[in-house]
Amino acid sequence: MKTTTQVAVIGGGVVGCSVLYHLTKLGWSDVMLLERSELTSGSTWHAAGGFHTLNGDTNMAALQGYTIRLYKELEEITGMSCGLHHVGGITLADNRDRFDMLLAERAKHRFMGLETEIVGPEEIRKIAPITNTDGIIGALYDPLDGHLDPSGTTHAYAKAARMGGATIETHCMVHETNQRADGTWDVVTNKGTIHAEHVVNAGGLWAREVGAMAGVYFPLHPMEHQYLVTDSIPQIEAIIDAGGEHPHVMDPAGESYLRQEGRGLCIGFYEQTCRPWAVDGTSWDFGHELLPDDFDKITDSIEFAYRRFPVLAEAGVKSVIHGPFTFAPDGNPLVGPVPGLRNYWSACGVMAGFSQGGGVGLTLAQWMIEGEPERDVFAMDVARFGDWISPGYTRPKVIENYQKRFSVSYPNEELPAARPARTTPMYDIFTDLGAVWGQQYGLEVPNYFAQGDEPGYETPSFRRSNAFDATGREVRAVRSGVGINEVHNFGKYRIVGPAARDWLDRIMAGRIPKPGRVSLTPMLSPKGKLIGDFTVSCLYETEFRLTASYGSQAFHMRWFLQNAQDGVAVENISDRQNGFQIAGPKATQVLAACTRDDLSGFRFLDLRRMTVGMAECIVQRVSYTGDLGYEIYCDPMAQRQLWWTLWQAGQEHGIVPFGMRAMMSLRLDKFFGSWMREFSPDYTAAETGLDRFISFSKNADFIGRAAAEAERASGPARRLVAFEVDAEDADVNAYEPVWLGGKVAGFCTSGGYSHYAGKSIAMGFLPTDRAADGLEVEIEILGQLCKARVISEPLFDADGARMRG
Numbered sequence: 001m002k003t004t005t006q007v008a009v010i011g012g013g014v015v016g017c018s019v020l021y022h023l024t025k026l027g028w029s030d031v032m033l034l035e036r037s038e039l040t041s042g043s044t045w046h047a048a049g050g051f052h053t054l055n056g057d058t059n060m061a062a063l064q065g066y067t068i069r070l071y072k073e074l075e076e077i078t079g080m081s082c083g084l085h086h087v088g089g090i091t092l093a094d095n096r097d098r099f100d101m102l103l104a105e106r107a108k109h110r111f112m113g114l115e116t117e118i119v120g121p122e123e124i125r126k127i128a129p130i131t132n133t134d135g136i137i138g139a140l141y142d143p144l145d146g147h148l149d150p151s152g153t154t155h156a157y158a159k160a161a162r163m164g165g166a167t168i169e170t171h172c173m174v175h176e177t178n179q180r181a182d183g184t185w186d187v188v189t190n191k192g193t194i195h196a197e198h199v200v201n202a203g204g205l206w207a208r209e210v211g212a213m214a215g216v217y218f219p220l221h222p223m224e225h226q227y228l229v230t231d232s233i234p235q236i237e238a239i240i241d242a243g244g245e246h247p248h249v250m251d252p253a254g255e256s257y258l259r260q261e262g263r264g265l266c267i268g269f270y271e272q273t274c275r276p277w278a279v280d281g282t283s284w285d286f287g288h289e290l291l292p293d294d295f296d297k298i299t300d301s302i303e304f305a306y307r308r309f310p311v312l313a314e315a316g317v318k319s320v321i322h323g324p325f326t327f328a329p330d331g332n333p334l335v336g337p338v339p340g341l342r343n344y345w346s347a348c349g350v351m352a353g354f355s356q357g358g359g360v361g362l363t364l365a366q367w368m369i370e371g372e373p374e375r376d377v378f379a380m381d382v383a384r385f386g387d388w389i390s391p392g393y394t395r396p397k398v399i400e401n402y403q404k405r406f407s408v409s410y411p412n413e414e415l416p417a418a419r420p421a422r423t424t425p426m427y428d429i430f431t432d433l434g435a436v437w438g439q440q441y442g443l444e445v446p447n448y449f450a451q452g453d454e455p456g457y458e459t460p461s462f463r464r465s466n467a468f469d470a471t472g473r474e475v476r477a478v479r480s481g482v483g484i485n486e487v488h489n490f491g492k493y494r495i496v497g498p499a500a501r502d503w504l505d506r507i508m509a510g511r512i513p514k515p516g517r518v519s520l521t522p523m524l525s526p527k528g529k530l531i532g533d534f535t536v537s538c539l540y541e542t543e544f545r546l547t548a549s550y551g552s553q554a555f556h557m558r559w560f561l562q563n564a565q566d567g568v569a570v571e572n573i574s575d576r577q578n579g580f581q582i583a584g585p586k587a588t589q590v591l592a593a594c595t596r597d598d599l600s601g602f603r604f605l606d607l608r609r610m611t612v613g614m615a616e617c618i619v620q621r622v623s624y625t626g627d628l629g630y631e632i633y634c635d636p637m638a639q640r641q642l643w644w645t646l647w648q649a650g651q652e653h654g655i656v657p658f659g660m661r662a663m664m665s666l667r668l669d670k671f672f673g674s675w676m677r678e679f680s681p682d683y684t685a686a687e688t689g690l691d692r693f694i695s696f697s698k699n700a701d702f703i704g705r706a707a708a709e710a711e712r713a714s715g716p717a718r719r720l721v722a723f724e725v726d727a728e729d730a731d732v733n734a735y736e737p738v739w740l741g742g743k744v745a746g747f748c749t750s751g752g753y754s755h756y757a758g759k760s761i762a763m764g765f766l767p768t769d770r771a772a773d774g775l776e777v778e779i780e781i782l783g784q785l786c787k788a789r790v791i792s793e794p795l796f797d798a799d800g801a802r803m804r805g
């Protein structure tokens with residue numbers, strides 16, 4: 001056996017083999033895979049082998065499309081069969097909301113180049129003749145859906161990897177992974193120790209145990225899952241005899257997926273009465289066995305399936321496959337560099353290995369070899385969960401995700417499991433004030449405050465929700481008086497040391513402010529992609545604060561530590577600094593009543609240390625509402641005291657608490673972009689207009705400078721613009737196509753209702769040469785083409801007089 005390697009991939013399931021193949025495909029050949037038994041000895045061998053592109057996240061859907069197209073390439077390279085059946089598939093909708101979700105998916109597919117189609121009951125009966133369409137409104141047809149042979153496909157990946165120079169060591173059990181001082185790894189196996197520059201955890205069912213060898217907790221959990229294969233069915237035999245094959249049918253109402261298997265059918269269920277498996281860890285003795293059949297937990301699902309597919313009622317059951325596979329709390333894989341560890345990579349939590357395995361392998365290989373993936377993969381980045389996550393949180397979330405596998409996902413939906421997990425000292429005070437809570441990165445965040453007979457629960461919807469009036473009331477209160485909310489959901493970092501300014505100048509593309517001042521800056525990847533949108537505050541020449549998205553803490557800290565420098569310390573203080581934002585024309589009067597400081601010379605983007613009530617605070621004159629406003633930060637121990645001070649002083653000015661729904665409406669008035677909507681690693685600073693914050697004149701070779709300068713010279717091909725939309729009862733959410741002259745010319749990044757202006761607003765990309773003020777376009781919202789026009793003048797305070805005044 002080799003004793004040194006550039007990469008040791010642990011695990012020979014479909015994911016490990018795909019990673020190995022993609023490493024060779026992108027040019028690394030000194031790579032090896034270690035498998036404790038034979039290849040496919042985890043969940044891979046008993047998979048049903050189905051694949052599809054449908055995924056709520058657009059980039060995940062694109063990677064699923066890549067995976068599916070890859071199988072032909074694998075067959076050509078290796079001469080092996082993946083047992084491909086490209087039979088197409090339909091997803092049924094039995095109610096309006098489900099149909100809305102399919103319409104929204106179809107719309108996204110237009111600019112992704114996916115040829116899906118909405119079909120009605122009559123066509124459904126033609127495509128999938130065994131379906132009882134009673135109560136069905138329509139379906140989404142995807143010609144790319146199909147199934148394959150899980151074992152054959154895994155071995156094809158393995159063969160292709162070997163052809164690229166990779167080594168595969170079976171019956172090689174990894175017992176330990178020990179890091180050396182230089183960041184490389186000793187991988188201890190039953191066959192000896194391998195010295196590897198990089199380690200990849202593709203341990204599937206054992207990923208938790210493999211992670212623990214390096215001291216890492218991976219937030220995933222295995223669930224039991226069952227599918228049945230029937231004896232021959234005459235109606236299926238007739239289709240086969242006529243030269244056809246029955247397509248896949250997903251029936252979300254019945255929580256089932258169905259496809260042809262031999263001359264019969266195979267049907268699997270995501271039942272509500274599901275069960276987590278191996279709660280305290282996966283036994284090393286588990287291997288090629290199945291779990292005992294359990295019809296009790298799927299009785300209701302089977303009865304539903306008999307009504308939807310009556311042929312099943314007459315069919316005998318040939319075999320039952322009941323096995324475990326792993327899920328992360330949100331159902332997406334855990335991929336990428338593990339925060340806090342050098343040269344340790346994650347490729348686990350992949351619940352749909354045959355839809356996603358290729359995309360996971362490609363992404364990880366790009367990240368390892370080229371330094372960054374080609375697209376925004378935050379939806380599957382292992383860093384989307386912070387170090388606050390625990391098995392006690394993961395398990396109920398994974399159960400919830402399993403149960404909701406086929407449920408409608410609404411853009412405004414707040415999932416209830418494992419809540420509240422993390423709260424600030426304001427939780428009970430805000431609850432008493434009517435807070436209707438959402439969750440962000442484990443943290444409870446008020447969406448709005450229900451007053452009087454306003455609803456205490458926001459109904460999930462694709463259209464304007466029942467929180468519309470409460471949100472409008474909060475927006476108007478801010479614009480006409482003063483509003484208050486917490487600054488708990490900002491990621492906050494403390495940067496200290498003699499080299500702090502130099503480091504910031506290198507990490508951030510923008511100008512780094514002088515003491516007492518605040519600036520805004522993009523953070524770029526080496527390829528010039530947006531990896532952060534930061535506020536930088538200078539307290540002293542050697543001490544700075546950064547604020548950014550709360551949900552990106554692990555993502556940002558990973559980048560900061562990868563780019564660490566002597567003479568500077570970076571600390572995540574997100575939960576150690578808290579406080580409030582007050583905004584609106586009366587904000588200064590409220591603050592003035594709470595401090596002895598003279599606020600007359602306190603300019604926009606100034607920063608001061610100030611005593612507010614009894615609390616020592618850092619106060620910044622800046623507000624994401626686009627209004628006159630202040631962010632007031634303090635020690636969380638002083639937060640309740642600070643609250644009572646501001647709240648009491650605010651009473652005579654009619655102060656009103658406001659939540660995230662109002663915040664998102666307020667920022668639209670000024671066309672302020674939002675992280676992971678307008679600003680993400682899919683886009684560059686020039687495309688989004690954030691290049692206005694890049695300091696090309698500063699004497700620093702900041703990361704991404706060359707790429708940003710090149711784009712500055714050539715100009716971006718597309719540009720972020722704002723639209724006013726003639727919407728009815730549904731506003732833009734994200735990724736709706738923008739039609740121009742009968743063709744899809746762009747897409748939306750986000751949208752909503754401006755309660756201040758009484759208009760539906762969207763933001764999105766158009767080709768630069770078309771992006772002119774007043775351009776008339778159409779935006780497809782839930783299958784309906786809505787007239788829209790490009791607008792360039794902000795709806796509120798267009799000249800910034802109030803914000804700066």
Ligand SMILES: Cc1cc2nc3c(=O)[nH]c(=O)nc-3n(C[C@H](O)[C@H](O)[C@H](O)COP(=O)(O)OP(=O)(O)OC[C@H]3O[C@@H](n4cnc5c(N)ncnc54)[C@H](O)[C@@H]3O)c2cc1C
Pocket residue numbers: 010011012013014015016034035036037038039040041042043044045046047048049050051172173174175202203204205206207210225226227321322323324325347348349350351352353354355356
């Ligand atoms: C009943 C059922 C039906 C399914 N149907 C589908 C489907 O239709 N479509 C779909 O896409 N997905 C399906 N899945 C899910 C699919 O099986 C998984 O997504 C996929 O198998 C995950 O592959 P993996 O490589 O991540 O993990 P695994 O297959 O679990 O592989 C992990 C490998 O790592 C090895 N390993 C672990 N620890 C060590 C160690 N210390 N040293 C050496 N080797 C180690 C194991 O032996 C194993 O071979 C189904 C799953 C089940 C249970």
